[in-house]
Amino acid sequence: MAEIDIWTEKYRPDTLDEVINHKDIKSRLKAFVEEDSVPHMMFAGPAGTGKTTSAIALAKDLYGDDWKQNFMETNASDERGIDVVRENIKNFARTKSINADYKIMFLDEADALTADAQQALRRTMEQFSENTRFILSCNYSSKIIDPIQSRCAVFRFNRLAEDDVKDYIKRVAENEDFKITQGAVDAVIRVAGGDLRRVTNILQTGAIQRDKIEEENIYDSAASLRPEEINEILESALDGNFMDARDELSELMIDRGLDGQDVINSIHREVFDLDISEEGKLEIIENLGEFEFRIAEGGSSDIQIEALLAKIADLGGR
Numbered sequence: 001m002a003e004i005d006i007w008t009e010k011y012r013p014d015t016l017d018e019v020i021n022h023k024d025i026k027s028r029l030k031a032f033v034e035e036d037s038v039p040h041m042m043f044a045g046p047a048g049t050g051k052t053t054s055a056i057a058l059a060k061d062l063y064g065d066d067w068k069q070n071f072m073e074t075n076a077s078d079e080r081g082i083d084v085v086r087e088n089i090k091n092f093a094r095t096k097s098i099n100a101d102y103k104i105m106f107l108d109e110a111d112a113l114t115a116d117a118q119q120a121l122r123r124t125m126e127q128f129s130e131n132t133r134f135i136l137s138c139n140y141s142s143k144i145i146d147p148i149q150s151r152c153a154v155f156r157f158n159r160l161a162e163d164d165v166k167d168y169i170k171r172v173a174e175n176e177d178f179k180i181t182q183g184a185v186d187a188v189i190r191v192a193g194g195d196l197r198r199v200t201n202i203l204q205t206g207a208i209q210r211d212k213i214e215e216e217n218i219y220d221s222a223a224s225l226r227p228e229e230i231n232e233i234l235e236s237a238l239d240g241n242f243m244d245a246r247d248e249l250s251e252l253m254i255d256r257g258l259d260g261q262d263v264i265n266s267i268h269r270e271v272f273d274l275d276i277s278e279e280g281k282l283e284i285i286e287n288l289g290e291f292e293f294r295i296a297e298g299g300s301s302d303i304q305i306e307a308l309l310a311k312i313a314d315l316g317g318r
């Protein structure tokens, strides 16, 4: 079978210098490398902004060719539980580090752990801190218990700047030899924001299918609704045509294989441009949060999205 490159791996920077944005973070991390003194750290911020990338780049800068033996990545929210996570840490920490005084354990999604599991993690961190440095990655630092936070140097990863994302898109397009229209570039940024993993995946999906990527291709490959579609659905709902809104939305969801989270993301993106009052927008946003939570908690995507539309229709009727 012919191998296809996964672009998120192909374009992952190898060194801290190549990481896009995050100037201050990079210079602090580079200082750790120069002094060969790495503290426990917490990388907090939205998805696709370079948390994992920066941890790997740090390990490569620090250990050179030995980085793989001295660096391990584990998902903290491993569904088999904190015991499996601790077992992984123990096995890794027990073996000797190669040409180094300590190894680095990168724990992804640490904020998915319950407070109790985090306490267990904290004890494990202490047990192995002699020869292991921990980097915890999370979306929200506030979800990490204080005793862990206070032991870590905290780094906040912001969303990448739009111009940097544009430059990145241009670079990938030149390198992979495909064309992309200005409208499509704007659409990628609209859909993916500063999430460079999504940006990269959308580009790769688009480029597999064609040599020239245009705006409409983006919404198809991004599991996303077009701005006009969202406007139409929301306006129908707000005008009291709940059934129309529901039918149109469910058809689009089936057609494009969207789940509830995709729909919520799409609506969230467009809500600010709707022609309704500021209070109306705020109420919709509040409801998006509520329904996102319910879906995350296991509520049926279809039913929750329908209930969300009913809520929005109700807003319009007042």
Ligand SMILES: Nc1ncnc2c1ncn2[C@@H]1O[C@H](COP(=O)(O)OP(=O)(O)O)[C@@H](O)[C@H]1O
Residues within 6 Å of the ligand: 007, 008, 009, 011, 012, 013, 018, 019, 020, 021, 022, 046, 047, 048, 049, 050, 051, 052, 053, 054, 160, 195, 196, 197, 200
């Ligand atoms: N700051 C960045 N500089 C360069 N590439 C990045 C950056 N952030 C994300 N990427 C790209 O997006 C992909 C996902 O990034 P990753 O570091 O895994 O994000 P996360 O913050 O979710 O850990 C990587 O493969 C990388 O190519």
Ligand SMILES: [Mg+2]
Residues within 6 Å of the ligand: 051, 052, 053, 108, 137
């Ligand atoms: Mg990551």
